[in-house]
Amino acid sequence: MDPRMLMSAIPWIRRAWRMLPPSLRLPVMLLAAAGGIYYAITGREELKHAIQEAREGLGGAPIDQRDQPA
Numbered sequence: 001m002d003p004r005m006l007m008s009a010i011p012w013i014r015r016a017w018r019m020l021p022p023s024l025r026l027p028v029m030l031l032a033a034a035g036g037i038y039y040a041i042t043g044r045e046e047l048k049h050a051i052q053e054a055r056e057g058l059g060g061a062p063i064d065q066r067d068q069p070a
Contacts, residue, residue, distance in 0.1 A: 020028060 017025070
């Protein structure tokens with residue numbers, strides 16, 4: 001995620017947090033943490049697959065050699 005996009009979303013997050021009833025704040029925080037952990041774990045697997053597919057598309061060549069003439 002782009003840090004600038006995250007910073008621009010902070011005012012919206014603050015407003016939503018203030019609108020939540022205090023009894024819902026802890027469950028929402030726990031759900032957000034669980035979602036972040038899940039995204040971090042699955043994102044790594046997706047990244048591994050994307051790198052593997054990129055290498056296969058290059059005929060097994062390392063990714064840093066993709067711009068060099070054959």
